[in-house]
Amino acid sequence: MSNNYDVIVIGGGPAGYVAAIRAAQLGLKTACVEKWVNKQGKLALGGTCLNVGCIPSKALLESSEKFVDLLEHGELHGVIAKSVKVDVPKMIKRKDEIVKQLTGGIEQLFKANNVDWLQGHGKLLPDCKVEVSGDDTVIHTAKNVIIATGSTPIEIPSAPLQGDIVVDSSGALDWESVPKKLGVIGAGVIGLELGSVWRRLGSEVVVLEAQDTFLPMVDQQVAKDAQRTLKKQGLDIKLGARLTATKVTKKSVTLDYQDKDGDQQVTVDRLIVAVGRRPVTDNLFAPETELLLDERGFVHVNNACETNVPGVYAIGDVVRGPMLAHKGSEEGVAVAERIAGHHAHVNYDAIPSVVYTHPEISWVGKSEEELKASGDNYKAGVFPFVASGRAKAMEDTSGLIKVLADADTDRILGVHMVGAATSELIGQAVMAMEFEGTTEDIAHTVFAHPTLSEALHEAALGADGRAIHIANKKRR
Ligand code: FAD
């Protein structure tokens, strides 16, 4: 293996492995440094997303949703399943198998694209050199280095992790039995998704969230709708409840928390700590490189993902912006293309976000609260799924789609959804925004009937008071 590369990527998650593959596709001699050891004790590519993040969580969300759907809605559809049971170890095994296939797939893609996998810990040295410490320590040289070392769960002193009783998001993906009573700290994306998995499988779930607002980054009409539905499902979400201490015994965890009424206590069998993630920069660079971090510990970059060190870029969770796999991948592609001399950019205004609960909460662009705060002259169209024929046929009518557009130019500024399959529907809104579309563009688009996507059409029509399947307040 040569020690000289055009590009060395440190980190093989969705930001880093995508950057490496794109760089290699463009004819650059590329290596990727990765040290992840999976639960089978083997080195693996794919980072958080494939090993303990997006993919395994979605595998368990899918399995648990199948169970609860059959259990709770089977009879309604005339499907009588005599005894619906859960085999948790089998669910976990299926999840592990998917992870194995997908991480192995990245290894194959590296081979097919001639990306060298340098196994070990990567450290940036001056002059674009990278020290890789694995079985031995080797110094490699590159024309460009891309840092993609990702993020890791934040630990808080009030809830130190303990065995399989107090766990972070990774631990909560491996329980082989259902806790009778489960506590979740943090009603963010990860807390809600993992709380949902175990609620569906039978846990009584209490979620403590320090902030008073539910999902403050989401349009509040959508967030409130989602909160109501999740509550109906039995997720006991306590807002304005800050965890202050935990006491762990062999079998239970007592949570001390404070809310507006003072000191409170609740006892659970197991606890998931999901209070956010921090960037990974541990032993990442020699001080002589003078790589700058920002005040929150992220690698400092400009809009083009350039760090302050010439030839060194940083992408994904280790830099500012939403901690999302697709955001990191897009940055990876753009950086690889720029290194190869192409023009490339990431449209940070059109990055979708999804909470994969049921109903799914999906959004892109500005919320109504943000538009109000910035004084924008906007218009809004809302369409509830209860008026959708397809949603009725599915017996899945909760939620709505909201389209926000500039009142003068009609350009779409944000789309917010809560409902079944909105993680798929949001792509249509992202595309419309990427093409700088207007509500008129969506109005002119023909959507298949009956589909959930018709609700996007109707919400866009609704922005001008001309939705068909709902009584309009304003007319045009
Ligand atoms: P990572 O995936 O964290 O990868 C970084 C890699 O760098 C790791 O493999 C690490 O071993 C390696 N590394 C670090 N330091 C070094 C070093 N010095 N030398 C060598 N290697 C190093 N996002 C979504 O978009 N959709 C979802 O549905 C979603 N679900 C999630 C569910 C959970 C439970 C969690 C925890 C996260 C989820 N995320 C989701 C977030 C997503 O996983 C991250 O945004 C994404 O993985 C970030 O990609 P990355 O490549 O920047 O970093």
Ligand code: AMP
């Ligand atoms: P996210 O960053 O989206 O994963 O969400 C993490 C959530 O955890 C945030 O909404 C925080 O407000 C919440 N959080 C952080 N610390 C605590 C705490 N001690 N008690 C309750 N909630 C917390």
